Amino acid sequence: MNPAENTDFEVRSLDAVCVNESQLQHPWWFNLKYLLVGLFFGIVFVKAEIISWYRIQEMFRLQSFHMYGVIGSAVVVGMISVWAIKRFNIRTIYGEVIDFHPKKFNKGNVYGGLLFGFGWALTGACPGPLFAQIGTGALVIVVTLLSAIAGTWVYGYFRERLPH
């Protein structure tokens, strides 16, 4: 195994995603199906006003049930789905076994979580809605997105020196 792969693995072990990925090699256009899922997802984001700055403020001020209903019911449906996939050994459409990787707690979950919470209340958006807001024509949000990319980069730069 070459050192680059080692690094890769170590980095992934702390990360929420980038695990549980398919080992299959497909031509690039197979990825178009994710574009379609994203498209559907983006429509839901806008039509349910999840990307509304006001909805996020209402959530953090306990002025509306809306966002709690959205996130709560999404989690319930997600839980039932994951349970069903495990219980009935449901495979992917390519016949691969779907496997789940447990997450390991680190202090970043707390510190990073709080910092993200600050940003969420300021921008009224988590990363997904940033993309959807730009799509609806709020072009200035491109600046917010670039800043979020910069934030991710700065995290990567200082990662070794931050408490985890």
Place this chain on the structure above:
Amino acid sequence: MNEFLNTLQKPWPWYVAGPLIGLTVPILLIIGNKSFGISSSLRHICAACFPANIKFFKYEWKKEAWNLFFVTGILLGGMVAATLLGSNEPLQVNDNLRLELATYGITDISALVPTEIFNFANLFTVQGFIMMVGGGFLVGFGTRYAGGCTSGHAIMGLSNLQLPSLIATCCFMAGGFIMANLILPYILSL
């Protein structure tokens, strides 16, 4: 058909939207063994464009390209929703919030993001800089530090009964409550 389109154009209630978002979890798993998560797309963009020899960005981002297709789809979905499915109905905003925002001079509630704060000219004011540039930075830095965002932790992680995700989600909410109630009022009065 027209009636159907009319229904779609109205704002969707939470009990329609929430389950649809929840269904994204099994859809992504079943069509390609992908764990639902969005903030990692920001990392892939860093890895693709500015890896700068940083360990955290030295990985085969092309293998994660699906995630970039996914967020591109979200952007296109925003376009479709704003054009084909756009509604003329006014936004629903809580009356107390509306009154509070009015005290800061925010009265134009026609767009999903308040245009009186989020506009290019305001980028050059302290308030606009904190909210757009500072807020964006915290979203990018915080999600990666926490190892995920609302989708990766709150939805995917909780669906898989992961305790770290529950802790992260509670911290997201705590951070949001502190900012929205204790700090944001000062920023909005700038």
